Amino acid sequence: MNTRTVLAIALLSMTSLAQANSLCSEKEQDIQREIGYAEKHHNQSRVDGLNKALKEVRANCTDSSLRAAHQKKINEQKAEITERKADLKEARAKGDADKISKREQKLSEAEHELKTLQARDY
Secondary structure, eight states: OOHHHHHHHHHHHHHHHHHTSOHHHHHHHHHHHHHHHHHHTTOHHHHHHHHHHHHHHHHHOOHHHHHHHHHHHHHHHHHHHHHHHHHHHHHHHHTOHHHHHHHHHHHHHHHHHHHHHHHSOO
C-alpha cells in the first residue's frame, strides 16, 4: 500500500471512532458543560444535581437505553398530538372560536415538538 492509502484508511478509522463516540459520551459532555455554566453562575445546588446526574450517566448509560428513551418520547408526543386533535375536533363541534384558536395553537406546538424530537440524531 502506498502512503496515501494508509493515511486515508487511518483518517477514515479515526473519523469512524469519533462518530462512534457514543451517545452516552455526548450526554456526559452536555452535563459537564452545564456544570461549567452552573459553576460560573455560583449555583451550587445545580452543580450538585448535575454531578449526581453525571455519576448516574457514567454508571448506567447505554446507547440502546438512550435510543429507547428517545423513541418513547416520540411515541408520547404522537399520543399528545392525537389528544390535541380530539380536543380541537370537540371545540369545533361546539363552535367556540376562542377554544378553537387555543386548541389549534396547542396542536401546532405539539406537532413542532414532535418534529424537533424526530430531527434529533439517534
